[in-house]
Amino acid sequence: MVKLLTGICTLLLLNGCASHSQTLYSELGGKQKVEEIVNNFVTEIEYDPVILPYFEGSDIDRFRAKLEEQICMVSGGGCSYTGDTMEQVHAGMNITETHFNHTVDLLINAMDKSGVPHPLQNRLLAELAKMRGQMLYR
Ligand code: HEM
Structure with a gap:
């Protein structure tokens, strides 16, 4: 009985490890999927x-490329973000919480259209939300 329980625990542990050995980036579907999400997001904005x-x-091709890099970076895809800082780029826009939340809704629509499961959406949004304070009321 003890052996059986130990076996089950080992399996659970291994399974736990396996599910965390992937990055969020690869779980999302890598470069191709992130490009698709960003394209959908740009359409939502349009x-x-x-x-x-x-x-x-704005230069939308630049926005697309820099956002792809940023998403890759924050989701562990190994990219370096080469764009401007969030403070710099959103300066003078006086972005309110309402506008910020609305933009996040557009990103959610974009991910829904790409079939991204909600738990993965939440993980990506949690990473991006860390930068929220750098964008609001600048
Ligand atoms: C999750 C929230 C957001 C993220 C992750 C984000 C990220 C970015 C990134 C990576 C860029 C490109 C930086 C560069 O060109 O170097 C950018 C540009 C821009 N963002 Fe945001 N942003 C967010 C929210 C918002 C909101 C709420 C607004 C306005 C309501 C906004 C308006 C803009 C505009 C207009 C540009 C282009 C600026 C230009 O042409 O130079 N962003 N953003």
């Missing part, structure tokens, strides 16, 4: 009358 005006005059 159709959003509240958020779109913020991007007037």
Whole structure:
């Protein structure tokens, strides 16, 4: 009986380890999936009358590329982020909590469209939310 329990515990432990040996980036589906999510996100922004005006005059290809890098970095994909700091890039926009939350909703829509399971969505959002204070009211 003790042997059986030990065996079950070992299996559970190994399983636990296995599920954490992958990075969030690879669990999301790697480069191709992150590109898809970011493309969907840009489309969401393009159709959003509240958020779109913020991007007037922005280089959307740059935004796409830098956001892909950033998502790769925060999800353990091993990329280096080469964009500007979150303080710098959002300076002068006076982003409110309402606008921030609305933008997060657009990202959720984008991930839903890419079929990203909600637990993975939450893990990515938790990483991005760490930078929230660097964007609000700048
Ligand atoms: C989870 C939240 C957010 C993340 C992770 C994020 C991330 C980024 C990144 C990586 C860039 C590109 C930086 C670069 O070009 O060097 C960027 C640019 C930009 N973001 Fe955000 N952002 C967020 C929220 C917001 C919100 C709430 C707004 C406005 C309502 C906003 C408006 C912009 C605009 C307009 C640009 C382009 C700036 C330019 O053209 O130079 N962002 N953001």
